[in-house]
């Protein structure tokens with residue numbers, strides 16, 4: 001997947017997790033927490049969804065990489081390049 | 084011949100979950116939904132663990148632990164259970180405090196607490212804001228040296244009344260004290276006291292029924308009256324369990340039983356590092372409870388203005404040790420109106436809860452025990468009288484539960500109502516590093532306790548197991564090995 005496709009995948013997961021949020025105006029460089037009402041369970045859900053959909057394993061110590069859209073896509077790009 | 088509660092059970096599952104508390108059921112549900120074969124074993128004849136209820140003749144139903152939980156339950160129930168469950172969660176709007184320092188009613192959210200603190204307690208709005216922001220901003224990575232008491236002294240020095248308002252409900256909710264790390268308060272506070280108190284309409288029985296239905300729908304093999312005697316471990320990995328005399332194998336085992344009974348009774352300390360054993364031994368159990376259950380005669384009613392939850396106390400001062408004393412001065416009354424169970428006969432129930440020490444009740448001779456229970460009932464009725472006049476004449480049924488009752492039904496060591504203290508969380512999380520594939524999910528560390536904490540912890544552990552099983556099936560080394 002290209003970074004743009006990965007972004008689309010993450011957005012799709014976020015739409016499920018935060019159905020009431022307006023994601024069109026999401027700023028990629030600003031942390032999710034600052035823009036959306038997200039708690040640690042929401043981040044865990046992102047991890048679980050990525051594993052379910054793409055069999056990607058994200059170890060707990062890397063959860064911090066999922067802080068913003070930009071950092072998430074950057075982190076996932078090498079992991080998802082062959083999908 | 085006695086009934087075989089393990090009839091047709093298989094010899095092997097992907098996952099075995101020991102205990103059907105909210106944490107165990109949620110882990111089982113999430114894993115069942117993900118397609119794993121899951122066996123859920125419960126020693127009692129009912130599912131739910133401490134999330135339980137009992138019935139008495141005349142249509143009376145008593146809820147044990149449904150006094151209130153944070154709004155986060157809506158989201159967790161929607162995601163990890165289903166919409167039907169989530170949609171029945173409703174807010175309790177009348178939370179009352181009545182003690183020698185103040186009497187007030189609140190909706191129990193940040194806005195209303197701010198109003199009260201400024202208007203009734205005369206605190207500077209900026210201080211209130213700073214306190215809420217600090218409590219909200221706390222997280223795990225913070226300094227854990229500061230205690231809850233120090234946190235309060237920083238913002239409200241000398242204001243015992245303010246401390247009482249902000250602390251008493253949390254003490255009831257999870258047994259914490261002013262000596263606990265401030266972070267436990269911060270996290271519970273921002274979950275719980277900033278957005279109101281919620282409850283499940285339909286009652287605990289309905290909730291557990293809906294959960295049971297969904298477990299079955301997700302293919303989870305659910306068994307009651309199955310007391311797990313032993314967790315089998317060999318070569319640093321979990322192999323399965325022994326239950327009702329039978330061995331059943333699994334790639335992963337989740338224990339929803341008390342953390343210490345899991346380690347010391349079911350696994351056995353010889354299977355762990357001595358360091359870990361010492362750490363586990365040092366984990367303090369949380370306190371227990373007493374409760375008095377009262378049902379009004381059909382036709383009698385209590386006005387809704389009496390409140391949904393009432394923190395009542397005759398103690399002049401606020402001290403957490405007073406809240407544990409057998410000489411009870413503080414009680415939380417939960418009032419259940421007919422709207423609580425719209426599908427059932429219209430009934431009013433009142434449950435009075437206090438925190439209590441197991442030691443105070445454990446070794447009493449039977450006669451003294453019965454007398455103490457009667458005394459607990461009588462003093463509770465005395466205290467209720469000012470809120471429900473003539474209550475003795477209007478009550479159809481009354482009975483009491485003590486720490487011994489809680490111990491008996493849940494097998495929690497010392498009848499602990501809220502699992503373990505703070506240090507329990509680290510030990511619980513470290514279990515799979517000791518024995519691959521063995522996890523614990525259940526009330527630990529104050530943060531992961533209560534209905535919401537237990538459910539969320541079940542999800543966290545289900546995620547760990549999903550990750551483990553996936554890496555095993557794809558031939559990759561399990562993560563625990565990769566990391567070390």
Ligand SMILES: Cc1cc2nc3c(=O)[nH]c(=O)nc-3n(C[C@H](O)[C@H](O)[C@H](O)COP(=O)(O)OP(=O)(O)OC[C@H]3O[C@@H](n4cnc5c(N)ncnc54)[C@H](O)[C@@H]3O)c2cc1C
Pocket residue numbers: 101102103104105106107124125126127130131132133134147148149150151152309310311312339340341372374436489492493494495499500501502524525526532533534535537538
């Ligand atoms: C009096 C009281 C009032 C409370 N009020 C509230 C409240 O208002 N709001 C709130 O959020 N929380 C409340 N709580 C706390 C809340 O009920 C608990 O934190 C939560 O239900 C615990 O869930 P758990 O998953 O840790 O498991 P538990 O409920 O502890 O369940 C563990 C299960 O494991 C089973 N088990 C143990 N050993 C074995 C074995 N060897 N084999 C098979 N099964 C076994 C037990 O039978 C039990 O079913 C209250 C608790 C008490 C006691």
